[in-house]
Amino acid sequence: RAAAAAGDPSTHTDNQKLLTKWRSPAAVPDRCQGIEMDAVTVNEDGIPYFFHSGFLFKGFHGAAERANETFTELDEHQHLGHVDAAFRLHYEDHPTEHNNIIFFLDTQIFSYYQHKLEGGYPKNISEVYPGIPDHLDAAVECPKPECEEDSVIFFKGEIFHFNFKTKAVEMKEFTSMPNCTSAFRFMEHYYCFHGHNFSKFDPKTGEVHGRYPKEARDFFMRCSNDHVERERCSRAHLDAITADNEGDMFKEVNDTLKVEPIELTFKEVKSDVDAAFTFKDDLYLVKDEHVFAYRVGENHTLLDGYPKTVKEELGIEGPIDSAFSCDEHQHVHVVKGQLMYDVDMAASERNATNERSIMFPSDAAMCGPRGVTLVKGNHFYHFDTLKLLFSRAVPERHQVSLELFGCDH
Known part of the structure; x- marks a missing residue:
């Protein structure tokens, strides 16, 4: 928006075209068609949020809605049409931050509590998570004792473990895992999504045990008829x-x-x-x-x-x-x-x-x-x-x- 405000009409036109595309009924994604999610997290009540392009799926069934209807400031600051990564912060030693939902968009980080943007945000990723690269592929929280300390696992080709207590970044080699486009902690298990498939992994070692990958729609998408869901x-x-x-x-x-x-x-x-x-x-x-x-x-x-x-x-x-x-x-x-x-x-x-x-x-x-x-x-x-x-x-x-x-x- 800064360029448009400075008088760059081409940028303004491009943004208008992008917004028009988002608002077109034909552009609304269908989770049952096997789409790839940009980011996955849970909200403060434990309800899973799945992000794809500029849209948000709440829970395991139901239609998409525009992400900016729930998280308004994401759209106010950047017309990116996507979220790179997201997680719910698990840091009980700091109750003022615990349970915040964290979003990563290109070089910036947004922190929400009860769907309201916290004061001072957005910030640069390097300011809040020094040593973590921009333009992430995925991120997932890893509280102790599931990790040695309260941590976040970041994915960008390589694997970064960020320790909240010491701010140290440890590089990991998760050789058995595919390249994650989003990651998700649910019921104390860890899932790496890649395409419309997923693999369950050990957050400490990256080991994938069992018969994976599996089709995400068979486990995380409710695509059956409505009366079965209501029942x-x-x-x-x-x-x-x-x-x-x-x-x-x-x-x-x-x-x-x-x-x-x-x-x-x-x-x-x-x-x-x-x-x-x-x-x-x-x-x-x-x-x-x-x-x-x-x-x-x-x-x-x-x-x-x-x-x-x-x-x-x-x-x-x-x-x-x-x-x-x-x-x-x-x-x-x-x-x-x-x-x-x-x-x-x-x-x-x-x-x-x-x-x-x-x-x-x-x-x-x-x-x-x-x-x-x-x-x-x-x-x-x-x-x-x-x-x-x-x-x-x-x-x-x-x-x-x-x-x-x-x-x-």
Whole structure:
């Protein structure tokens, strides 16, 4: 705008043409057509924001809107039509900055809190993040202990780890990762988007484990019909949740961020389940008085001898409310009411032992590398360690519909 204000009519005309292009109905992108995102982050409520050209997609479904309708100052300062990178700042040691949404546009940085531009912004990237290059490809926050210190990972061909505490920049070699056009931290997992595919990676090493890349539309884009979306978001209740050995979640016994009728994948179960857990390479579903065990693969296969009774398999009378296992143990933890039991899965005759009370009953439960998740009604709670389930300190409450199903409410 400075050039136009100084009397350069060609620049003014170019800007007008660009704005006209943005506002043309034909230019509005469709996320279900396999487009590449410029940047991905979450807002203060955990709702994912996907940026493409001058547009913004809120949540995992719904039409695009112009990004400048939500973040007005981005358009006031620069008619760039894109965002290079974005992340939600995770820096609890500095509460005045914690939870701000940070945008990178060419050489400048914009910091927003509750969709309002913070005073003094925009600033040059070099002023706020010394040692970080301009015109970035992607960026993602990495709070401790997921990284050694509260950090941001920047991508521009090379990988830069920026330490908030020391302002030090460490160069990394993520040799197994593709070139990220955007990056995203969601449910304590890290995703690199490249084209319309994505790969999940370890933020410390860049290692990609499992069967990647995967199609982003199958996991992060809700492209099914509207009545299915309304049903999913209005119900927003989990009967069971677990994770496989790669850390991918199964919700209502389906792949991460996808919802399908159970009988499509587990035909022997046919309807809702009471609990689900993984042990070694197998997935266990508990329904009423029976346990179904499946070998997980392209086609989940019911193991020989199943279903078995809950009493035979877990040493406790069914039904149960939830169950989960942690990688480092050979025990499955069974929740029934407000009591939790341990079952040694290596024992020839299994019994539910070590009865103790937990903080509250749960509809679903899951254990992963970063702790235990309990789901109760429309909310879930994260515990860093198993022991915290027996304390009196209630952790932060999260909303299932927003953070697990990607709904807008």
